[in-house]
Amino acid sequence: MKDVALIITAVVLTLAAAGAIVRIAVGPSLLDRVLASDVLLGIVGAALAIDMAVNRHLNNLFLLVALTLIGFIGSVTVARFVSDRRGQANDS
């Protein structure tokens, strides 16, 4: 049963990652891309968690904790960077 679950989750997460990458590629604005990369990070974390649950090890556990701890810094930084860059581009 866990093998079936592993196959299903692999397919589902592959589709999800492909969709997020498509949104990163086409997403009309920078903020869309940041949002999609955040989703992609969550998909990577989900893959790590599924690997741990199926294979019964804990090698990725603290990587997962660190991911949830500091994963938001990227999108926050880029969200501020968008505003600041536009301001400076217009002021100069």
Added chain:
Amino acid sequence: MTPDAGGVDAVIDAVTAVFLVLGALMSLTATIGLLRFPDLMSRMHAATKPQVLGLFLLLAAIGLQMRQWWVWPVLVVAWIFQLLTVPVSAHMVGRAGYRTKHLHPELLSVDELESVVRRAATERGGTGPGYAGPAGTAGELDDVLGLGETGDGALSGTAGQHLDDRGDGRGDQGEGKG
């Protein structure tokens, strides 16, 4: 072990498999929302909400499979930090999106922030009837929201102009609003 330990194991494995599949489907839901929703705000909603529940299901699956007592506090810490940090990033992206007009006003049923911005602009005696122009809108939005670390005017006059780094037409919409 008790004679029905195998049955318990089978049940736990089944619950784990269900949790894994549901958690993966949550990520797929977020991606479908990203691909199909029309503007930044709705994409932000779709992207940031399902994955918290999805990560909860996956962490519960890990806890069910490992069955070591010290794993659960670490999993709870991971999920609590996910709960704390995901709204922060969603709020920042939404704030930057509102300020740079990455939204379709015709798709909003309620825009509570617009009246606040307009009232603050008239109180400051700014650019006419509040939201009338791109000038000053962003700085006043900073003041109203109490998020003034950039409210030093560095953003003023930028909100309606050059909204998109690729210039694919949404910028025109934002300027037309003014």
